Structures are given as structure tokens and as C-alpha cells.
Amino acid sequence: MSIIDWVFIACISISILCGVFGVFFFIRIVYTKKELNRLLGITPPKRKKKKRLWMRKIKQLKQTIKKQRSTSISLFLIGLLLVGAGFGGRYYQSTALSKEDTAAIVSGYYLTTEIKGQLALIEEDPSRARTNITELSGRMASFGIKRADGRINVEGQRLLNRYYKQMKEFGLNISGELNYVLEEPERRQSYEKDLEAILKIQKQVTEHFNLKEDALSKRE
Numbered sequence: 001m002s003i004i005d006w007v008f009i010a011c012i013s014i015s016i017l018c019g020v021f022g023v024f025f026f027i028r029i030v031y032t033k034k035e036l037n038r039l040l041g042i043t044p045p046k047r048k049k050k051k052r053l054w055m056r057k058i059k060q061l062k063q064t065i066k067k068q069r070s071t072s073i074s075l076f077l078i079g080l081l082l083v084g085a086g087f088g089g090r091y092y093q094s095t096a097l098s099k100e101d102t103a104a105i106v107s108g109y110y111l112t113t114e115i116k117g118q119l120a121l122i123e124e125d126p127s128r129a130r131t132n133i134t135e136l137s138g139r140m141a142s143f144g145i146k147r148a149d150g151r152i153n154v155e156g157q158r159l160l161n162r163y164y165k166q167m168k169e170f171g172l173n174i175s176g177e178l179n180y181v182l183e184e185p186e187r188r189q190s191y192e193k194d195l196e197a198i199l200k201i202q203k204q205v206t207e208h209f210n211l212k213e214d215a216l217s218k219r220e
Helices: 003-040 048-095 099-121 126-145 154-176 178-183 185-208 213-217
Strands: none
Touching (some): 003 048, 099 154, 099 213, 126 154, 126 178, 154 185, 178 185, 185 213
16 A cells, blocks of 8 residues: 555544544533533532532533533544545545556657657668667557556546557557558558557646656656
8 A cells, every 4th residue: 555545544543533532522521511510500508618619619510511622622623634634645646646657658758759750760761760660669569568556536547548558559550560651651641640649648648647748758
């Protein structure tokens, strides 16, 4: 489990304890009030010493009720804050990329940029383009083993898995048809269109997770 998972568990566990003790002190208030009402319902003693003790007891009970109420409210508030912090952490986790997914997107950004350049290089230097495309397409095909982190929200997982699938399919297809791509401009244009579709979803991924493309280009 990640640190955020442990923090979430800790926050929820402590908040439950706060709730239990908050209820305990609330129940104590009920019993203390009953005792206070019992004393208030008694006719004050006539003897000064007993009357002072009676009044002191009433004062103590009022102070006890005040402390119990403050403690109970404080515990409930702390519990609510911890629940909020725990679910806030979970929300952050659902909208933030894991290290593995971040590394995959950085790699994907590099690969799409490079293979786009290699497709343009075919007319000038087909031999060199073949070598480079072979390497790049192999790396793109490896995206087939990647899956979005299950803790990311549903929309984020859908975008990432779609991106990984398209990267894999592009890599496998261009690798298998590389001779045709090198020799037939029409086939090459078809792959350029496929690459544009990948770049489109890649942009959706970066926007969804608030990633800066300038930063991605510097991390590969």
C-alpha cells in the first residue's frame, strides 16, 4: 500500500475512536445532568456548612458538564476533520498519477515524438529510418503490458488504458508492415494519421492529469 493508503486508514481509524469517545462523553453529560437536576430538586439545606457543600457540588457538576460538552464536541470535530483529510487524500490519489503511469506517459511522449520524426525521415534516409522505427515500434508495442493504476478515478483509468492500447497496436502494426511503410507513401500516410490519433488522446491524458508537455519533453 502507498503512504496515502496508510494515511487514509489511520485517519478513518482515529476518527472512529474520536466518535466512540465523543459518544461516551455525551452519555456522561446525560448522567451528570441527571445528578445536577436531582440536587437542584432538593430543598437547600438550612445549615450554612451543608448549604455551602450543596452549592459547591452544584457548581462542580456544572463545570463537569461544561468540560464534558467541550470534550465531546472537540472529539466529534477532530473526527470529522480526520475523515475529511482521509477522503481528501483518497481524492488526490484518484486524480494523481502513480510513478509507473507517469514514467509510461513520459516514455510515450518521447516515443511518439521520435517516431513522427522518423516517418518524415523515410524519404531522406530510409535505411536509418528503418533501424530507428524498428527500435521505437518495439518499445511502443511493450505498452501492451501496462495497465492504469486501479486507484485512479474511472475516467483517468479509461483514458490511460485506451492510450496504452493504441500505443501497443501502433507499435505492433507498424513493425509488421514496416517494408510497406518504407516503400508505399499511401501506407505511410495511413500510419501518420494513426499517430495523430494517438497524439490526440495523449493530449487528453496530459490535460486530464494537468501535465505540462514542456516538462514531459525534458524528462526522457
